[in-house]
Amino acid sequence: MSLTRRKFLLLLAAVGLSTTYSFASDPTLAVIVHPDVEVKQLSDVELESIFLTERRYWSGTRPIIPFNLAPRSEERALFDRVVLRMEPEAIARYWLDRRVRSGNPPPRQAPDPMTVGRLVAKLPGAIGYIPESFVTHEVRVLARIRNGKVLAP
Amino acid sequence: MSNVAIAAWAILLSASAEASAFEPGVQGVSGNEGASAPAPSPTPRSDQSGTNTQGPDNTPPSAPAPTEAAKVAPPTPSQSDEIAKLREEMAQLRSEFETTRASTDTPETYQRTIEFYGFMDMGFQKAWLPAQSALLGTGTSKASTFVLGNVNLYVDANPTQNWRVLTELRLTNYPNGSLDQVGLPTFGQSEKRTTTTVYDVNSPDPGLNSVNWGSIVMQQAWIQGTFTDWLGVRVGYWLTPFGIWNIDHGTPTLIGLTPPQFTGGRFYPRNQLGIQAIGHFTSRAWTFNYTAYLSNGKTPGQLDPTDDKAFGFRLSAQTMRPIPMQFGLAGYTGRYSQTVANQAGALLSVAETEVVAYRQWDIGADISLDLGALRLRTELAIERLDYDQGKYEYSLGAPGLYSPNHLSWGWYSIAAYRLPWIGLEPYLTCEIYRFPSILSENIAVPGAGLNIHVNTEVQIKTQYTRTYFFDFNGEHDHSSQDASMLASRLVVAY
Numbered sequence: 001m002s003l004t005r006r007k008f009l010l011l012l013a014a015v016g017l018s019t020t021y022s023f024a025s026d027p028t029l030a031v032i033v034h035p036d037v038e039v040k041q042l043s044d045v046e047l048e049s050i051f052l053t054e055r056r057y058w059s060g061t062r063p064i065i066p067f068n069l070a071p072r073s074e075e076r077a078l079f080d081r082v083v084l085r086m087e088p089e090a091i092a093r094y095w096l097d098r099r100v101r102s103g104n105p106p107p108r109q110a111p112d113p114m115t116v117g118r119l120v121a122k123l124p125g126a127i128g129y130i131p132e133s134f135v136t137h138e139v140r141v142l143a144r145i146r147n148g149k150v151l152a153p
Numbered sequence: 154m155s156n157v158a159i160a161a162w163a164i165l166l167s168a169s170a171e172a173s174a175f176e177p178g179v180q181g182v183s184g185n186e187g188a189s190a191p192a193p194s195p196t197p198r199s200d201q202s203g204t205n206t207q208g209p210d211n212t213p214p215s216a217p218a219p220t221e222a223a224k225v226a227p228p229t230p231s232q233s234d235e236i237a238k239l240r241e242e243m244a245q246l247r248s249e250f251e252t253t254r255a256s257t258d259t260p261e262t263y264q265r266t267i268e269f270y271g272f273m274d275m276g277f278q279k280a281w282l283p284a285q286s287a288l289l290g291t292g293t294s295k296a297s298t299f300v301l302g303n304v305n306l307y308v309d310a311n312p313t314q315n316w317r318v319l320t321e322l323r324l325t326n327y328p329n330g331s332l333d334q335v336g337l338p339t340f341g342q343s344e345k346r347t348t349t350t351v352y353d354v355n356s357p358d359p360g361l362n363s364v365n366w367g368s369i370v371m372q373q374a375w376i377q378g379t380f381t382d383w384l385g386v387r388v389g390y391w392l393t394p395f396g397i398w399n400i401d402h403g404t405p406t407l408i409g410l411t412p413p414q415f416t417g418g419r420f421y422p423r424n425q426l427g428i429q430a431i432g433h434f435t436s437r438a439w440t441f442n443y444t445a446y447l448s449n450g451k452t453p454g455q456l457d458p459t460d461d462k463a464f465g466f467r468l469s470a471q472t473m474r475p476i477p478m479q480f481g482l483a484g485y486t487g488r489y490s491q492t493v494a495n496q497a498g499a500l501l502s503v504a505e506t507e508v509v510a511y512r513q514w515d516i517g518a519d520i521s522l523d524l525g526a527l528r529l530r531t532e533l534a535i536e537r538l539d540y541d542q543g544k545y546e547y548s549l550g551a552p553g554l555y556s557p558n559h560l561s562w563g564w565y566s567i568a569a570y571r572l573p574w575i576g577l578e579p580y581l582t583c584e585i586y587r588f589p590s591i592l593s594e595n596i597a598v599p600g601a602g603l604n605i606h607v608n609t610e611v612q613i614k615t616q617y618t619r620t621y622f623f624d625f626n627g628e629h630d631h632s633s634q635d636a637s638m639l640a641s642r643l644v645v646a647y
Contacts, residue, residue: 045474048473049435049440054440055382056379057382060381061380061381063314065314084473085474096405096609096610096646097401097405097406099270099307099309100272100401100403100405101400101402101403102307102373102392105268105311111247111248112247114244114245115247115248118249
């Protein structure tokens, strides 16, 4: 890296900007729900509200059970970056602040996509996200996350 | 099931370090992580049902370079294959365990959790006070001193999806050494301090060891039932939902160290005992929250001595798009009454007399904005307080000087900017507080500080503030009370 480019990046960092993250090499994620969930599609804003546990019911009194992947996983970082628009450190900070304020607790964590797929298939009202290739016929896809965007299923 | 369960438990415990400290795992075990670099997922494989679950091309994680102290021979290809196979089996068992557990729970009971977490801060501070500062009457020290800040512990339980029970306790050394009354030589009264020093008679040393007992400050203790997104009920002892500071309230979350003058119970009560209705509605990217409550309001003791309850509300609109921001409005009104009980004639007949009584109205507004690395917080609170005729209270606790009816207000702003280097976040703050008293009509508190975010859980916070006492019309000079404070805290959330 030339000295000039390094200075430029430092300057960008100093003013709080950063170079744009490239999503080109990231896997496609599928947002999956239990087949009993009546909703047919979810927007990025709705997903954000569910995975920040602000929205906790599908409709009426039917609870939403969201599952996150572990913070170290690539898929979790990608999901947080696209849907919640936060980097891993920012999201960890977000939940810490939420705890001190006694806000709603975060979604439960599942250790791997396979477990998320199985839990979502088992629990009515459950929702999670997994790499597209993990999707089985036991769950329904409500959205896809590809190239840094939330797309219709 | 039992073999699977035992094996899975062993795996779950070994994997617990991967979970975030602030997010519950499916098994309720958490470790310490949150901001580390992402790691690849386990390689997918065909599950027992025969469904094809072939996953993406996950490249194996690159092995760290061995240190001089721990050079281990690299595994042979056959060993590597075996390790990979064992990992796959572990993932499979873990997955089966969770699935089995989920199948025995309802959606409501699956959410059952109990968590313990909290924060702690302690540090060092130095106050520069004038020789005859009124602040010395609070027991503040002019010397540089180490301080035990906050030791707060939360117990947070979700018996089911719809119910939550939360307790927040602050452990303190209070009231040992607290200054109850400054000396009044004119009236022949000496200084009064509380001591909690007692002989530790449980010690094998016969009575010569002493200990200072402390106390627990209840911050919150409530039960909450949530029935839909737009309606929930919270019953118990809760932080008054007023503005930003009173809810953020913990050093890991607050930007600054010095609380605004209008918090801490000087305007609205810091905590209240009562019932809240809470909920929210969403529209596009915005969430509109409401809280409305009935409570005992400010009370001199545990119970409300009057029948008219306090009432308050908070409304807020918040969004994460295009930037995180929140706008809030809050109100509170309540009647304070303090009675004394005296014997009335016959033995065991007691009569109450109201000696202090007033009604107060508080209104507040707040704005919170996160512009990238820049965090802005501002808050305004206004209070009207009217005493009942002849039922005034002492001004700042000084005997013989009574507080008049008054209109007070307080405002503060704080701007913090997170630099990209070693977690540095300098900030500027300014506060103006109008509270007519024998000290002055107004107080201004400009300040500057630096937060060092060592990591998500650990911060070093330092703040310098200068407090000016003044009147807007400049009739009187109150500068003899001006003071400064340098405070620093090491803050850890856990």
